[in-house]
Amino acid sequence: MLEIESLGVSYGKTPILRDIDITVDDGEIVGIMGKNGVGKTTLVKAVMGLLEASDGRIVFDGDVVVDATEASADDASNGVTGHLATALGLGSTAGTWVSADERARRGMGYIPQGRDVFPELTVRENLKMGESINEDDDEVRYEDVYDYFPILEERRSQEAGTLSGGQQQMLAIGRALIGNPDLLLLDEPSEGVQPSIVQDITRDLQQVNRDLGTTILFVEQNLHVVQHLAERCYAIDKGTIVDELGPDRMQEREAVTEYLAV
Numbered sequence: 001m002l003e004i005e006s007l008g009v010s011y012g013k014t015p016i017l018r019d020i021d022i023t024v025d026d027g028e029i030v031g032i033m034g035k036n037g038v039g040k041t042t043l044v045k046a047v048m049g050l051l052e053a054s055d056g057r058i059v060f061d062g063d064v065v066v067d068a069t070e071a072s073a074d075d076a077s078n079g080v081t082g083h084l085a086t087a088l089g090l091g092s093t094a095g096t097w098v099s100a101d102e103r104a105r106r107g108m109g110y111i112p113q114g115r116d117v118f119p120e121l122t123v124r125e126n127l128k129m130g131e132s133i134n135e136d137d138d139e140v141r142y143e144d145v146y147d148y149f150p151i152l153e154e155r156r157s158q159e160a161g162t163l164s165g166g167q168q169q170m171l172a173i174g175r176a177l178i179g180n181p182d183l184l185l186l187d188e189p190s191e192g193v194q195p196s197i198v199q200d201i202t203r204d205l206q207q208v209n210r211d212l213g214t215t216i217l218f219v220e221q222n223l224h225v226v227q228h229l230a231e232r233c234y235a236i237d238k239g240t241i242v243d244e245l246g247p248d249r250m251q252e253r254e255a256v257t258e259y260l261a262v
């Protein structure tokens, strides 16, 4: 489903990620854990196409969406990257670069850190936003979303800004599901969510994975989510992958907390 090979990402001239290798198989739930500021958000944004790569490749569902392996040092040091660079034609990616919109159309669903729901729109209107990336697909999953998150149906006419943090997270996940993604990318789904609701959301995401076959890649620094949601997990530190934990090691508290700020 997803292959990340030797990925490098820089903000201007400052390298943030280097030599990232990650593989996610079809139907898997894979976690990436790490402390504050190690590059988790940068990684998810690069996968989604919101930041350009300065090096490496990303293959999604058999298609190359990023190939920056040919990028020259000169290109990478022009000091402008990301959306702006793309708009100006100054991107550091010399080879293939598929836009975020196109990646969404091809099946990537993105749930950003902090959720980014539209606070003045109703729950239903927020969910409807998810349809825009599902234009050609008749199967719009309101019933599924309301089954997983009944509170969203109950509150469908309420402004999203009045929901709790946990309910907003459910709304952001629901909005992504309306787009019918093959791969869900989640950036710290536990942030700003009370612990009991974190457990609910963890369970709901597992159910989505089981029922719909949606592959899930998430970044987190919450112990519960890492241990209960991921089937296996990478650890990231200082912008690079430093460890990979299978199911057995992930249940050893110390093996996981070493990479988390707990």
Ligand SMILES: Nc1ncnc2c1ncn2[C@@H]1O[C@H](COP(=O)(O)OP(=O)(O)OP(=O)(O)O)[C@@H](O)[C@H]1O
Pocket: 011, 016, 034, 035, 036, 037, 038, 039, 040, 041, 042, 043, 113, 221
């Ligand atoms: N727009 C930016 N310009 C320059 N540096 C940035 C920018 N955004 C993030 N950084 C830096 O990149 C590094 C990685 O940040 P990133 O947000 O990816 O980390 P993170 O692991 O997601 O952190 P957190 O858990 O706090 O969200 C940090 O040192 C951060 O200061």
